[in-house]
Amino acid sequence: MDGRIMMKWGYLRNPYYEYGTKLPLLLPMDSHKHALITGSSGAGKSTALLFLFWNFLSSIIHSQGYRKGCIHITFCDFKNSPDFWFLRPYSFYYTGEGVYNGIQAYHERFLTARQKGYSTVKHLLICDEYGALVNYFQAKDKAEKTHLATDIISANAEILMQGRSLSFSVWSAVQYATSDLFKGSRLNYMVNLSLGRPNREQLGMLFSGEDIPRNRNYQPGEGLLLADGFPLLEVKYPRIVDQGRWNQRILDVLMENIF
Ligand SMILES: Nc1ncnc2c1ncn2[C@@H]1O[C@H](COP(=O)(O)OP(=O)(O)O)[C@@H](O)[C@H]1O
Ligand SMILES: [Mg+2]
Secondary structure: OOOEEEEEEHHHHHHHHHOOOOOEEEEEOOOOOOEEEOOOOOOOHHHHHHHHHHHHHHHHHOOOOOOOOEEEEEEEEEEOHHHHHOOOOOOOOEEHHHHHHHHHHHHHHHHHHHHEEEEEOOOEEEEEEHHHHHHHHHHHHHHHHHOOOHHHHHHHHHHHHOOOHEEEEEEEEEEOOOOHOOOOOHHHHOOOEEOOOOOOHHHHOOOOOOOOOOOOOOOOEEEEEEEOOOEEEEEEEEOOOOOHHHHHHHHHHHHHOOO
16 A cells, blocks of 8 residues: 655745745655654644644545554653643553553564564554653663663664564654664664754754754744755744644544554
C-alpha cells in the first residue's frame, strides 16, 4: 500500500508572510520516518506534534489500500499535558512513569516484526518531552539502582537505527537534543525541526554545515526544518482554530485502528 505516500510537514514560512499563501512542505512518508522536534518550553513543540500527528494519520487514511488496523500509534506524554488529554480513552496513550511501559511495549512489537522480517502495519512512537522523561528515569535509576533510563535510550536508539524498513517510526520532542539521549543514533532522524527562538549551540548541532538564516526572530510555531535530501527550510505551523474537532478526528482514527 506504500506507493509514495506524501505527508505534510508544515508550511513554508516566507510565502506565508510575504504573500499570505500557505505552501505545504510535503515529504515522502517512506523515506522520512523519524523526526526530532526541538525548542525551548513554549516554542510550539506540542502544538506542532498535534498538527503532524493528524497529517500522519490523514495521509494514511486517504491513501489507496487503507484498511482498518493498518496504523498503530504509541503516544508517550510524560508531562501529562492537557493538550493530549483527549487521548485518554485510547489504550496506547501513556503518561508520567507509564511512558516506560509504552516505550517497552513498542520495542517489543518492533522485535516481533524484526523476527518475522516484515510488518503490514505502520507503527509510530510519539514521545513528547523525551529529554525530560529520560532525565527523570536517570534520577530514579540513581536512587533505586535500576536501569530504566538505559532501557529507554537503548530501545529508542535501536528503533531509530533499524525501524525504517519495518515501518517503525519514532518522533521525539525535546527541549535540547543533547547527544546522551540518543546513544549515537541521533543522525537517524530524517527530519530535524527547531522551533521558536533559536539556540545557537543547538542549531550548530542539528544543522551543522547548513546556511542558517541570520537575525531571525521566530515566533512560537515557527523555525527551521532540515529533512534528508532537502535544503534547510524555514517553516511555520498553523495555530489550530478548531482544536476540539481535530482532536475528535484523531481519536476516531486511533479507535478504529485498534485490533
Ligand atoms: N503554531 C503556532 N502558532 C501560534 N501560536 C502558537 C503556535 N504553537 C504554539 N503557539 C503558542 O505557544 C504556546 C506554547 O505552545 P506549546 O506547543 O505548548 O509549546 P511547547 O510544547 O514547545 O512548550 C501555545 O499555547 C500557543 O499560545
Ligand atoms: Mg509541550
